[in-house]
Amino acid sequence: MMGPKQEAQAALFYEFSLEDHVPQGHLLRSIDRFVDLSSIRAHLADFYSHTGRPSIDPELLIRMLLVGYCFGIRSERRLCEEVHLNLAYRWFCRLDLTDRIPDHSSFSKNRHGRFRESDLLRHVFETTVARCMEEGLVGGEGFAVDASLISADVQKQNSSNPEEWAARDTDPTTAPRAVREYLDTLNDEVFGAATTVKPKFTAHADPASQWTAARKGPAFFAYSTNYLIDTDHSIIVDVDASRSNKTAEVGAMRKMLDRTEERFGVKPDWIAADTAYGASDNLVWLALKRQILPFIPVFDKGERTDGTFSRSDFTWDDENDRYICPGGKEMRHTWRTYSDPKRNAPVWKSRNYRALKSDCTGCELKAKCCPNAETRSVHRDKYEIVRDFARQCTTSEFNPKAQARRKKVEMLFAHLKRILGLGRLRLRGPCGVQDEFTLAATAQNLRKLAKLKPMERPAG
Incomplete structure (x- = not known):
């Protein structure tokens, strides 16, 4: 019934x-x-008054x-x-x-x-990272770094070119909070001083955001969230906000590595990243100054796509300071003979190595080497020895494993946007953006702890 x-x-x-x-x-x-x-x-405690309402x-x-x-x-x-x-x-x-x-x-x-x-949110994040270390989830041997674009909370209709924006009489005392934060970060390596290139548009509501078309589609205003992770269990050991350009992202990587060593005493043996971090000065900073093995593809413009020989086709002879061309001829930066050999000793500076005209004229490989020039020249960077060291790292047996672990950063970015819903920022200004990225990274670490350290279910 x-x-x-x-x-x-x-x-x-x-x-x-x-x-x-x-x-x-x-x-x-x-x-x-x-x-x-x-x-x-x-x-x-120091930021609350001792009197007044609780x-x-x-x-x-x-x-x-x-x-x-x-x-x-x-x-x-x-x-x-x-x-x-x-x-x-x-x-x-x-x-x-x-x-x-x-x-x-x-x-x-x-x-x-x-x-x-x-800086309470940073304190909460670092407390979570310290707990991950206590649980044995951070090995500290290998790190990976990457950046991802997050749309800013602005529209193109509310923007103008940099010249018009600079001509506006901006009073810091009456300007919006996001504009004041932008003015405070003009000398910051990851914001105002990241690059001298002026973008096409500047957002009035959030001038620190970057006008970018990095996604190969319609351009938009964005920030970059930078993750430094331990590759053992994808724990985010540091997070930082920056503008969306290579210089700012490299600066954020250096800042995070220094801060991780300062706060936790952890410095990795190696680090994996993509080509955006493969510039010469960054490889020198990693390999020489910080003593970290860079499993990073070298950012190299010496490779040709017109069918002629690239720089990699020429063999470097470090002992005799010369290149050997594919035809077996030597190439030197100078053919002058000095009475004092020390005057021609190798130094750390950029040089052009050229072959003799007589060697190139009758060479059978000239059409594939230098069809439009009398002789072939090869440019050697000031820190080419460090770039060669990075190339050895990327051709080693361990590199496929390092690159596979690097993809864990991209998985975290996918989780950030699809599961946590951070595909578009809600706060404006460098400080607001940093707050959002820090809280999101804290939530991701907590969810990772909950997954890797599950609760013991009671019997029955």
Whole structure:
């Protein structure tokens, strides 16, 4: 028979426990074991007044932000609604059924104030990385680095060319927050001073964003999120925001490597990256200054595509400071004989090595070597010896393994955009962008901890 109609009946007393209503296999239960926010009150002690009304617990705000980034809730207004309704979110945030949810404006007030002044989000991220190290998920032997474009929260219609934007009378005291942050980072290596090339357009609302067409499609305003990961278990050991150009991304890589060694005492034996990091000065910085093996393809413009011999077809003779052409003839940077051999000793500078005209004129390979010139010349970079060392690394037996591990960074970027929903930024300015990237990286590390260190299920 049909049962009675279900109607909600109010009871005088309820016996209810959040702990009993959150499933044992819920993601937040696994994440909660690795969230240690016990130090943030001491970290923020100097940024609160000793008088006045009691403030919202900063741990509650951080826990709510972690929920939002772990589950792809991009809006803080919607995050407050979800925490109000979801029992698991309330349990993770240490809220009872009758506790009030903070207003969404509290996040902006604290983010632009004490959170940013104290660099709290960086502190939370580094605490998570330290926990990953305690769990044995960071080997510290091999790192990988890469950058990914994230669309900025601006439109092309609200932009102008750099000359028109520079001509505007911008008063730092009345300018929007994103413009003030841009003016403060004009000398920063990963923002204003990253490159002298002027973009076609500058966004009025967020001038630090980069106008780019790097995706081989319609150009747009974007920032780059830079990840430095340990390749053992894809743990993000550092994250940094930069403009979307090669110079800024290389500068972010150096900054992250130095900061990781300073904060955690970890320096990798080798690092893997793509060709964007294969410029001569960066390879010198890695191999000579930092003593790190670079498994990075060399950024080389010496390869020809017209069918003639490229520079790689010429054999370098380091002992005699010369090149040997495919025809067996030698090429020197000078054919002059000095009475003092020291005057012709190899030095660290760029040189052009040329063959004799008599050798090239009657050569059978001239049509494939220098069909439009009398003699063939080969340019040797100032730090070509370091570039040759990098080429040896990329042709070694370990390189395929290093490049396979490098792809773990790209998987993290795919997870960032598809699962966490960070395909477009919500905050503006260098500081706001850094906050978003730091929180997203923290959420990814926590989810990785929950996956690799699962909870022990009770028997039965």
